Amino acid sequence: MSLRRITRELADLQRDPFSTGPVNLASDEDPRHWVAKLDGPPTTPYENGIFAINIQFPEDYPQKPPRITFITPVFHPNVSAQGNLRMAEFEWDQWCPAITIRVLLLSIQAMLSDPILLQGCILDEEAAALFLQDKQKFDKGAREWTAMHAV
Template sequence: MAQSQGALLLKRQLNDLQKKPVEGFSAGLVDDENLFVWEIIVIGPVDTVYEGGFFKAHLSFPQEYPQRPPKLKFISEMWHPNVGKDGLVCISILHEPGEDKFGYERAEERWLPIHTVESIMRSVISMLCDPNAGSPANVDAAKQYRENFPAFKKEVTRLVRLTQEAL
């Protein structure tokens, strides 16, 4: 059976990342038989409250990839304004392509088929460095980030420690 365009792209991206790893994350397959579900380890960026953490996530690609975006879900507990309490990451490039019905995002900020695992993960790392508390997926984390940063930092520090202990 011929592999789909998406499977071929994912296979090439995985091979590229294994040959030439990118700073800030590592990637592999959850199951060697399924190219559409990846396990990602996000390394907490230096000079952020997430520094020192090793956050596990799953990147799940639809069969229509690259025409439709994947979903990134943290498996490790995460406290961040742009990560829902269910672990789902909410950033523009992971939103369905086209116009935003709420008018918050421009079409070019949303999913485009040119995005790769590397560009997605660079956006996620950027999100960790600079949360968008004005458009939260986790209202409680956003409120704490804005109104009580020391408490926010304390909670994230606890989670960083948990990821270190899980190694």
């Protein structure tokens, strides 16, 4: 089931391209490793940026969630310096096998637009503090990171 589902999802994304960027195999040798490129959401500090994301499927996908990390550095409360991200959809106890990669990528783009500031979701304390205390300074920092790393 796992490889069949992965193959079907990739074919669906390539036949009906993701509205914010392409999704492809990282290499022809590993169908469980994809790279997506997300456009930064309009009217956010990430606008005009293109963010590369690694998608690694476990052997028991879709029963377990894929591991998704940012390749492109991003200044955001829910993304660590190593590119890890924290969202309920990726937590083992919140994961639902009906969730598709298309839905996950849309969720990531929504997270870029609207950080999740709940306890346990913050991976970059500096970004979270700036977002809460000085939104203009946060936006400036996020725009600078986007210009340096994602343009």
